[in-house]
Amino acid sequence: MKDIKNTVDSQDLINNWQQVSKQVTQVCKRVDRQADGVILLAVSKTKPADMIATLAQQGQQHFGENYLQEAIEKIGILKARSESKDIVWHYIGSIQRNKTRDIAEHFDWVQTVERDIIAKRLNDQRPAEMSPLNVLIQVNIDNEDSKSGCLPEQLPELINTIKGYERLQLRGLMIIPAKADTNAFARTKQLFEEIQHSHPELNGWDTLSMGMSGDMIEAIANGSTMVRVGTAIFGVRDGL
Secondary structure: OOOOOOOOOHHHHHHHHHHHHHHHHHHHHHOOOOHHHOEEEEEOOOOOHHHHHHHHHHOOOEEEEOOHHHHHHHHHHHHHOOOOOOOEEEEOOOOOHHHHHHHHHHOOEEEEEOOHHHHHHHHHHOOOOOOOEEEEEEEOOOOOOOOOOEOHHHHHHHHHHHOOOOOEEEEEEEEOOOOOOOOHHHHHHHHHHHHHHHOOOOOOOOEEEOOOOOOHHHHHHOOOOEEEEOHHHHOOOOOO
16 A cells, blocks of 8 residues: 555645635636536545545545555545545546456546456446446547557547446546647547537536646636646645
């Protein structure tokens, strides 16, 4: 398990979260969007369960985790304390085949699906008593060798495959753009809308996850419906 430490006290944490929430509301107003159309995903990797519980008590609902075993431990702690009822868990880390069962059993969303074999395993391993797993396709929008994700030209085939899986609900796209790419958000929004128009049967196609602590304002202005914010809420990770 990763070394988890608390880098800000509870009041600072709440203040940070309130400030980020306010920024989301302000930018939505500025670009004539409804604030409730953008979900704030608090990226809680390397942060303890107590910090998640503190924000959940304030009304934060969506939390993102990168490290599977760490996440499972925190999910278990909060469930045992009856503090996880309203939490929606997102897996936003890389996925190897040996991780799919645990992901399918513990999470509500997966944002990093990039190939069929992973989608199929998540579908086959999603417990029947749970609702379908919400999935986003991670797109390598800048074709970077260092980044995960399918290429835009690979999307049609992957979408056609995933939409046939009964235990998955395909919701949209996720990107981590190159820092030097100033129009990645706009290009991804266009891609998202093209898919929406060409696949009217995708009734759940409603989520565009893009934007983090440093670029969430630009992302929201370009149509993001979910921003993934860690540092601005929880503080820098230990050792950074």
